[in-house]
Amino acid sequence: MLAFFVRRLLLLTPLLILISFGVVALVLLIPGDPARQLAGIDAPQAEVTAIREQYELDEPLLVQYGRWLGGAVRGDLGSSIFQDRPVVTELGDRLPVTLSLAVGALAVMLLIGVPAGILAGTRPGSLLDRLITVFTSLSLALPPFWVAMVLVVLFAVTWRVVPAIGYVRFTDSPVDWATHLYLPWFALGLGGSATLARQVRGSLVDVLEQDYIRTADAKGLPPRRIIGKHALKNAAIAPLTVLGIQFAYLLGGTVIIEQIFSLGGVGQYFFVALVNRDLPVIRGVVVVVALTFITLNLVVDVLYTYLNPKVRLG
Numbered sequence: 001m002l003a004f005f006v007r008r009l010l011l012l013t014p015l016l017i018l019i020s021f022g023v024v025a026l027v028l029l030i031p032g033d034p035a036r037q038l039a040g041i042d043a044p045q046a047e048v049t050a051i052r053e054q055y056e057l058d059e060p061l062l063v064q065y066g067r068w069l070g071g072a073v074r075g076d077l078g079s080s081i082f083q084d085r086p087v088v089t090e091l092g093d094r095l096p097v098t099l100s101l102a103v104g105a106l107a108v109m110l111l112i113g114v115p116a117g118i119l120a121g122t123r124p125g126s127l128l129d130r131l132i133t134v135f136t137s138l139s140l141a142l143p144p145f146w147v148a149m150v151l152v153v154l155f156a157v158t159w160r161v162v163p164a165i166g167y168v169r170f171t172d173s174p175v176d177w178a179t180h181l182y183l184p185w186f187a188l189g190l191g192g193s194a195t196l197a198r199q200v201r202g203s204l205v206d207v208l209e210q211d212y213i214r215t216a217d218a219k220g221l222p223p224r225r226i227i228g229k230h231a232l233k234n235a236a237i238a239p240l241t242v243l244g245i246q247f248a249y250l251l252g253g254t255v256i257i258e259q260i261f262s263l264g265g266v267g268q269y270f271f272v273a274l275v276n277r278d279l280p281v282i283r284g285v286v287v288v289v290a291l292t293f294i295t296l297n298l299v300v301d302v303l304y305t306y307l308n309p310k311v312r313l314g
Contacts, residue, residue, distance in 0.1 A: 117200025
């Protein structure tokens with residue numbers, strides 16, 4: 001186990017360097033000049049040149065990246081060109097919003113997907129199995145932004161049960177924090193719950209056909225104990241992989257949902273930076289998201305050893 005952690009940590013640094021450098025190189029291919037956008041369309045060329053020199057945009061790619069990398073090692077991700085605020089400060093304000101949205105959506109996925117998958121997997125071919133299949137198919141077909149708009153119209157505008165926009169910090173009021181996030185949680189987690197339900201169903205159907213399950217049934221063990229103690233643990237390996245991927249997708253796919261509910265998270269911050277070619281913001285967000293994704297993969301790999309002792313990480 002220790003050797004596995006050391007090996008993954010050694011691979012972490014060059015992987016993050018490759019990701020950040022690749023993003024910087026690709027951003028340079030986007031049409032437009034951030035110095036021109038900052039100065040204005042009608043600004044004279046001398047002013048544009050001065051801004052480009054001020055923010056060191058006129059230097060070669062390797063020089064720009066090397067200077068940024070040196071600051072990133074010290075915890076300095078630079079400052080936004082357009083907002084003139086440190087990227088670390090902005091991420092510190094916005095990352096809790098995106099994490100709250102992603103964790104809540106993950107909870108929705110678990111609360112809907114796991115029970116639905118168990119019900120369908122323990123009764124394959126039944127009417128309940130077919131109804132759950134129809135539900136998951138519809139959930140996968142509905143775009144999250146469409147679900148979000150329908151929820152806003154019904155629960156916020158028509159029935160006025162919950163607020164439509166805004167974000168309240170958890171430390172200010174846990175109740176208001178959850179109340180403002182109910183709709184985005186469900187809108188973002190519905191499609192993922194359908195994917196998770198299908199994975200749980202398929203894995204559970206395969207596991208229930210194994211010989212050790214038949215032996216446990218022949219010995220007279222209650223069905224609840226057979227499924228809960230023996231079948232689910234072995235059937236959880238494939239859904240666990242999907243769950244890790246879905247959570248990483250939630251972190252990187254909240255742009256539209258944040259726009260609809262005016263949450264002001266990392267997704268919206270990154271979108272504005274991408275449009276304006278705000279290089280320090282783009283680099284900082286990509287590195288943080290990549291680091292989160294790698295950490296999630298590490299957690300999933302460790303959980304494999306708990307679910308299946310035959311898997312060795314050494």
